[in-house]
Amino acid sequence: MAGLPKPEELISKVNLKKMPPKKWMDTLPVEFKPNFYCYGAKGKNLEYVNFPNARDWSPTDPDWKLPEDWKKIVIEGIKQRIERFRTFHVFMDICVRCGACADKCHFFIGTGDPKNMPVLRAELLRSVYRKYFTVGGKLFGRNGGARDLDLDVLKELWYYFYQCTECRRCSLFCPYGIDTAEITIIGRELLNLLGLNTDWISGPVANCYRTGNHLGIEPHTMKSTLEFMCNDIEEITGIKIEPSINRKGAEILFITPSGDLFADPGIYNAMGYMMLFHEIGLDYTWSTFASEGGNFGFFTSMEMAKRLHTKIYEEAKRLKVKWIIGGECGHMWRVWHQYHNTWYGPVNFLEEPVSPITGTKFENAKSNKIVHISEFTADLIRHGVLKFDKSRNDNLIVTFHDSCNTSRGMGLFEEPRYIIKNVCNHFYEMPDETIREQTFCCGGGSGLNAGEIIELRMRGGFPRANAVRYVHEKFGVNILANICAIDRATLPPLMDYWVPGMRVTGVTELVANAMIMKGEKERTMNLRMEPLPGKEE
Amino acid sequence: MGIGLAFIIVLGLILFAYIGTDVLGLDILFAVIFPYAAFVIFLIGFIQRVVKWGKSPVPFRIPTTAGQQFSLPWIKYSKIDNPSTGWGVALRMFFEIAFFSSLFRNTKADILNGRLYVGTNKWLWIGALAFHYCFLIILVRHLRFFVGETPWCISLIDSIDSFWQIGLPMLYMTDIIIALALLYLLGRRIFNTQVKYISLPSDYFPLFLILGIVATGILMRYFAKVDITNIKELTLGLAYLNPTVPKGIGSLFYIHLFLVSVLFAYFPFSKLMHMGGVFLSPTRNLANNNRMKRHVNPWDYPVKHRHYEEYEDEFREKMKKAGIPVEKE
Numbered sequence: 001m002a003g004l005p006k007p008e009e010l011i012s013k014v015n016l017k018k019m020p021p022k023k024w025m026d027t028l029p030v031e032f033k034p035n036f037y038c039y040g041a042k043g044k045n046l047e048y049v050n051f052p053n054a055r056d057w058s059p060t061d062p063d064w065k066l067p068e069d070w071k072k073i074v075i076e077g078i079k080q081r082i083e084r085f086r087t088f089h090v091f092m093d094i095c096v097r098c099g100a101c102a103d104k105c106h107f108f109i110g111t112g113d114p115k116n117m118p119v120l121r122a123e124l125l126r127s128v129y130r131k132y133f134t135v136g137g138k139l140f141g142r143n144g145g146a147r148d149l150d151l152d153v154l155k156e157l158w159y160y161f162y163q164c165t166e167c168r169r170c171s172l173f174c175p176y177g178i179d180t181a182e183i184t185i186i187g188r189e190l191l192n193l194l195g196l197n198t199d200w201i202s203g204p205v206a207n208c209y210r211t212g213n214h215l216g217i218e219p220h221t222m223k224s225t226l227e228f229m230c231n232d233i234e235e236i237t238g239i240k241i242e243p244s245i246n247r248k249g250a251e252i253l254f255i256t257p258s259g260d261l262f263a264d265p266g267i268y269n270a271m272g273y274m275m276l277f278h279e280i281g282l283d284y285t286w287s288t289f290a291s292e293g294g295n296f297g298f299f300t301s302m303e304m305a306k307r308l309h310t311k312i313y314e315e316a317k318r319l320k321v322k323w324i325i326g327g328e329c330g331h332m333w334r335v336w337h338q339y340h341n342t343w344y345g346p347v348n349f350l351e352e353p354v355s356p357i358t359g360t361k362f363e364n365a366k367s368n369k370i371v372h373i374s375e376f377t378a379d380l381i382r383h384g385v386l387k388f389d390k391s392r393n394d395n396l397i398v399t400f401h402d403s404c405n406t407s408r409g410m411g412l413f414e415e416p417r418y419i420i421k422n423v424c425n426h427f428y429e430m431p432d433e434t435i436r437e438q439t440f441c442c443g444g445g446s447g448l449n450a451g452e453i454i455e456l457r458m459r460g461g462f463p464r465a466n467a468v469r470y471v472h473e474k475f476g477v478n479i480l481a482n483i484c485a486i487d488r489a490t491l492p493p494l495m496d497y498w499v500p501g502m503r504v505t506g507v508t509e510l511v512a513n514a515m516i517m518k519g520e521k522e523r524t525m526n527l528r529m530e531p532l533p534g535k536e537e
Numbered sequence: 538m539g540i541g542l543a544f545i546i547v548l549g550l551i552l553f554a555y556i557g558t559d560v561l562g563l564d565i566l567f568a569v570i571f572p573y574a575a576f577v578i579f580l581i582g583f584i585q586r587v588v589k590w591g592k593s594p595v596p597f598r599i600p601t602t603a604g605q606q607f608s609l610p611w612i613k614y615s616k617i618d619n620p621s622t623g624w625g626v627a628l629r630m631f632f633e634i635a636f637f638s639s640l641f642r643n644t645k646a647d648i649l650n651g652r653l654y655v656g657t658n659k660w661l662w663i664g665a666l667a668f669h670y671c672f673l674i675i676l677v678r679h680l681r682f683f684v685g686e687t688p689w690c691i692s693l694i695d696s697i698d699s700f701w702q703i704g705l706p707m708l709y710m711t712d713i714i715i716a717l718a719l720l721y722l723l724g725r726r727i728f729n730t731q732v733k734y735i736s737l738p739s740d741y742f743p744l745f746l747i748l749g750i751v752a753t754g755i756l757m758r759y760f761a762k763v764d765i766t767n768i769k770e771l772t773l774g775l776a777y778l779n780p781t782v783p784k785g786i787g788s789l790f791y792i793h794l795f796l797v798s799v800l801f802a803y804f805p806f807s808k809l810m811h812m813g814g815v816f817l818s819p820t821r822n823l824a825n826n827n828r829m830k831r832h833v834n835p836w837d838y839p840v841k842h843r844h845y846e847e848y849e850d851e852f853r854e855k856m857k858k859a860g861i862p863v864e865k866e
Contacts, residue, residue, distance in 0.1 A: 008651045016647060019734040050841070084836055086593040087819045093590070094814035097740050099725075099732035100639075100661060103646040109653060119735050136739070136806055143539060145737040171601045175633075175640045175665070176811055177820035179601060209843050210851070219852050220859035246862050288861060289848050302596075303840055310842040318845055338599050338827050345831040364608045364621070365828040375608050382611060409599070411606030411619040411825060418612070433644055433655040437603045437618070463646075466653040 003035075004455055007498055011462060014112040016103060024120060025127070025142065028152040030159050032060050035455035038162055038198035038448070045206040046195055049304065053195030059158065064151075070194050071149055075132050077190045082133065088186050091178045092129045095119060101170035101180070106441045107163050110459030115160050118170035118180040124157055125187055158196055161187040163456065165445035166299075166331075167404035172437055184446070189301045197300060200450035204296040208308050213258035213292035219246075222288050225261050229271045236529065238521030241278045243286060246319065250285035251356060253316050256327025256373075257294040259485035260506075266488045268527040269506030273327060276377065276508065279517050280357050280385060284325070290315035293332040294485060298339075299447035305335060306343045313344045316369075323353040323369040325376055328506050330484035331445065333372065333412070334405035341368035358383040372406075374415040374483055377511060381422045387516040390425050392523065395533040397426040398510070399468065399477045401491065402439035403484035411437075416483050416507050423514040428475040434467035444490035457490065458497050465498030472499050479503045481510060539738030540727070547745040547796075554795035559788040567791045568771055569780045575798035582805025587813045598832035601820040603642075621826045630822055634815060637666055664721040671715035672747075674698060675754075678709070682769055683776035704759070712755055719748050743809060746800055753793035761789050 004010065020027060037059050046054035055065050067073065082089045101118040103109060108116040115121060123145070130137025130146035137146030147153065166181035191197070204214035211218055217225070223245055230241045244250055256273065260266040277284055290312045297304035316324055326336060341347070350369040353362040360379045362371045380386055398420055406412040413436050420427055434440050443461025471477040480491055480502055488504055495502035513526050524535040531537065557563045604615025620626045632638040645658035677694055681687040687695075699707035723744045726736045757763045767783040768790055774780040804810070816822065824830075849856065849863055856863050 011648060011651050014648055017730050019730050024734065083593055084596060086590060086595045086817060087599070089593040090590050090814045090817050090819075093586075094808060094811040094818075096808045096811050097732070097735045097737065098640075098661060098665070099729065099735060100643050102731045102735070104644070109646055109648070114731070114734050117731065117735065123735065134806075140738075143542060143738050145739055168601055171820055172603055173639055173642055173644075175637055176815045177601055177633075177639065177818040179599070179820045182599070182820075212843075212848065218855060219861050220855045223859045223861055246856075248862070288852075288856070289845050307840045307842045310840070311845070314842075314845060336828075339597055341827055342597055342832045342834050343837070360609070362608075363610075363829065364606065364826075367831050368828045370828065378612075379609055382609070408601050408603070411602035411604060411615070412608075413605045414612045415608065431655070438642075438644075463653050463655075 004458060004497070007458075010455075010458065011110070014110065014459075016109065016112055018112070019114055024114060024123075025147055028156060030152070030156040032155075032159065035453055036163065037159060037453065038200050038450045039452055041195070041197035041199050041202035045199075045202040046197060048206040049209050049307070051195060051197065051202070051300075051304075052193055055195060057195065059155075064155075064194075064196070066194050070154075073193050074128075074149060074154070074190050077193050078129060078132070081186050081189070082129075085182070085186065087179065087182045090176075091122070091183060092126055092133075094176050095122065095126065095178055097123075098175065100173045100175065101178075104170045104173050105180075106167070106169070106443060106463045107165075107456070107460045110443070110462040111456070115156075116163060121160050121164060121180055122178070122183045124153075124160055125183060128153065128157075157187060158191055161191065162198060162448065165404070165441045165443070165448055165460065167441040167445055168408040169404065169438070169440070172408060185298075185302070188299065192300050192304075198447065198450070200452075201296050201299050201447035204447075205300060205304060205308070208292050208296065211291070212287075212289045212311060213261075214294060214296055215258045215262050217258055217261060217291065219288035222261065222286070222291055226270075226274070226286065229267060230274065232527075232529070233271055233275060236525050236527065237275070237517055237523060239275075239278065239517055239519060241274050243274055244284065245286045246288055247285040248319050249321075250319065251283040251322050252285075253290065253319055253321040253324045254284045254286055254327070255290050255293045255312060255324060257329040257332055257485035258292045259294070259489055260327060261291075263489065265492070265503075265505055265509065265528075266485055268509040269328060269488070271527050272506065272508035272510075272512030273373065275512040275515065275517065279515060280380065282356065285319060285321070287315045287319065293326050293329050293336070295332060295335050296447055298331060298335050302339075305339065309335060309340055310344060312340070313347060317349050322351040323365075323371065324350070325371050325373055327373050328483035328485065328508060330403035330405035330486055332485075334409035336368070336370055337410045340370070355379055357385055372412060372415070373508060374412060374419060377508070378415040378418045381419060386511075388423050388514040389516050390423060390514050391534070392514050392526065392532050393424045393510055394426070396424055396479045396505075396510070397428065397475060397477045398424050398479050398481050399428050399430055399471050400435070401430075401442070401464065401468075401480055401482040401487060402435050403482060403487055404439060404441050404445060406483060407437055407439050412483070413437075416481070419507055419511060420481055423510050428471050428477055430467040430471050434463065440464040440467065442484075442487050442490040443494060445486055449486055449490045454493070458494065461490065461494040462498065464491075465494055468495065468502060469499045472502060477502070479505055481505050481507050483507050539736070540741045543738045543741035543745050546742060547749050550746075550796060550799055551749060551792050554792040555788050557795075558791040564782050564786070564791070567795055568782045568786070569775065571795060571798045572775060575801040579801040579804050583810070583813060586805050586810055587817070590814065590817050594835045595819050595823070596834040596836060598823050598825075598827050599819060600823045600825045602825050606825060620824050621829070622824055626822060626824050630816070633821055637662055640665060660721075661725070664718050664725075667714050668718035668722060671711040671718065674711045675709075675715065678711075682772040685773065706758055708759070712751070712758070716748075716751050716755070719744060719751065723748070739807060743800070743803070743807065746796055746803070750793060750796045750800065753789060753796065757789055757793060761787065763787055763790050
């Protein structure tokens with residue numbers, strides 16, 4: 001990868017045991033290392049969604065063009081959030097700095113920077129909280145672990161809250177359940193009060209508000225993209241699929257992250273969804289307005305997240321569907337599973353989801369009426385609805401990467417594994433400490449999949465890649481399956497760097513590849529139009 | 538950071554109590570006023586803190602899920618690590634609080650020759666569990682000083698604790714274990730570079746303070762052999778709100794009592810409040826049933842969002858041209 005040292009060199013300098021000679025409060029101002037911070041937001045994008053202090057801005061500018069009373073805004077902001085979030089309030093008070101979280105963070109492991117230890121990332125803000133909100137901090141100052149909020153501290157907060165992917169791995173190990181994701185979320189909310197956003201997040205947010213999706217795909221383009229995919233499907237299977245778009249009265253609204261409509265290998269997953277739904281004769285529609293399941297607003301503020309997500313139920317209401325199926329995505333499912341129902345509910349205008357094919361009632365989704373595609377597909381397979389020719393995937397030796405959000409913010413582990421084992425003959429797990437609830441991040445979640453921080457991403461993704469490399473060497477694993485659109489965007493470059501030759505796939509692509517469709521011609525190609533095993537010329 | 542400061546402060550507290558009682562003879566201050574004041578501060582401070590936390594609402598249901606979710610009936614789900622019911626949550630909290638289940642999961646990561654190795658690491662779990670349970674048992678054992686006749690349950694704990702019947706007075710296991718556990722917890726703050734780097738004075742201070750309490754306790758029981766009858770007269774008086782200060786209680790006891798008083802008074806303002814906070818942690822004490830049962834945010838407010846009509850107005854021509862159905866022709 002251009003400009004990056006070789007993988008061995010990159011990691012050989014990391015020493016997790018060696019700490020800087022200076023105490024952490026004395027290391028200001030923080031050095032903005034190129035390749036470790038995202039570009040600043042553009043004024044027009046902030047303005048489009050009415051964010052405060054909209055202006056063009058760069059993190060390396062000495063003058064951040066802050067409002068005059070910025071300090072007051074932040075302190076007031078902390079106060080308001082202490083009063084609104086028990087999480088934040090309790091987490092600011094009870095950390096004992098036992099250090100159990102320290103080496104759980106992929107960014108600490110990959111960079112060796114102590115401020116990437118979750119405990120210290122939180123202390124950056126906690127020290128400010130102590131100064132202005134606790135007796136000890138007011139009385140004892142620095143000896144009480146407190147410090148003044150000044151511009152250098154603000155810059156440090158910015159630098160490190162945009163080096164956290166909100167993966168919650170630390171929260172799993174914390175004896176009190178302190179969740180750095182929650183602290184980062186609130187930290188970023190505070191920064192957003194001053195317009196301190198990144199280009200990579202604010203751009204998609206503005207796009208999503210206007211066009212309904214992060215990529216800014218307009219309705220006609222979305223339609224032609226889907227049609228283009230259907231042409232490919234026809235070439236591969238001989239079956240012509242005509243997807244419904246914005247069709248009123250369909251039984252189900254299907255929503256996936258827009259990444260699946262755009263780039264390799266996400267597009268193969270989108271083809272897979274359509275093939276699957278066609279095969280079972282599902283009465284469903286896409287929506288060009290609710291054309292994004294993901295939510296980059298979630299990486300700016302709770303309010304923005306809610307503003308972007310409202311369209312999903314609004315659109316379900318307008319199209320008069322009965323319930324919703326959501327595609328493969330990580331943070332989208334964290335939001336849908338843990339927040340969406342609270343923001344929008346009660347969702348009385350939809351019906352409790354029942355699979356029209358198998359009759360299964362999705363009890364676990366009876367209130368918010370949204371079912372995960374893996375839950376839906378696993379149920380289909382369990383009922384023997386689908387026929388597979390697993391040998392079509394015989395060239396694939398598969399492992400599965402659990403996405404952070406569906407793992408620690410939901411617990412979706414067995415469904416995708418069940419699916420993979422039913423459509424592939426060769427499946428191997430990575431080591432236990434790196435999968436399921438202990439899974440390692442891809443290194444690019446929470447809006448950190450920007451190109452300008454490729455080194456940070458390669459470092460943060462190192463623990464994941466290390467485990468993939470292990471199964472690659474031990475079992476010959478050659479493809480990394482996942483259920484997340486961000487993964488499908490971030491894992492390919494991560495693999496190119498650490499485990500060359502390793503490919504990345506969505507789970508539904510594997511399903512569609514093996515699925516025997518009614519009336520299909522003899523398949524010779526997979527969805528990527530590569531020859532199937534045994535069909536090579 | 539601040540280990541010296543914390544040590545000096547605890548040393549100063551010991552000296553203060555020594556001078557106060559042995560030199561200045563302010564026995565009433567150390568025997569009655571400080572303990573009462575500390576107890577009141579502890580009680581009020583603790584309650585106030587918990588009430589303050591309780592006043593902050595829980596807007597979202599965000600448990601950290603540590604196992605398979607409840608979904609399809611044929612998929613076995615983790616009833617405790619990813620609870621979907623109140624009972625599951627109760628069990629999760631029980632294991633968290635009684636056995637430190639999250640800490641039990643602890644691992645250790647290290648990079649060797651460009652490869653990452655992650656292995657289990659139970660030392661912190663063992664050390665923390667040993668410390669907390671010993672502390673609890675010792676606290677319970679001490680209740681015999683505050684009641685006229687020792688209840689059978691306390692006697693039972695007492696006899697189990699001194700099961701090996703070594704020496705006279707008989708050696709308590711917990712005395713040895715808590716001292717070792719404290720030294721381990723202190724040791725890792727000194728020798729584990731990561732933990733050392735994150736440690737604040739307020740991390741060392743309670744360790745030294747409790748070490749001081751343990752040390753003076755051990756000294757009194759096994760070495761200095763203080764007059765237990767006098768002490769019990771004092772403690773009983775405290776408990777029955779009729780304090781008397783018998784003559785001849787050595788300053789060693791007053792140092793012990795003073796350090797305990799400081800611990801109580803310090804408690805509500807410190808990280809030691811994790812004892813109360815762990816019960817309120819929303820990532821642990823909520824069921825993962827968000828899609829089954831709506832969680833209500835008490836401060837929810839309507840937000841400005843884009844409506845379909847605005848969207849269609851902007852893209853109507855393009856939609857019509859592409860044959861996408863529209864609301865308004």
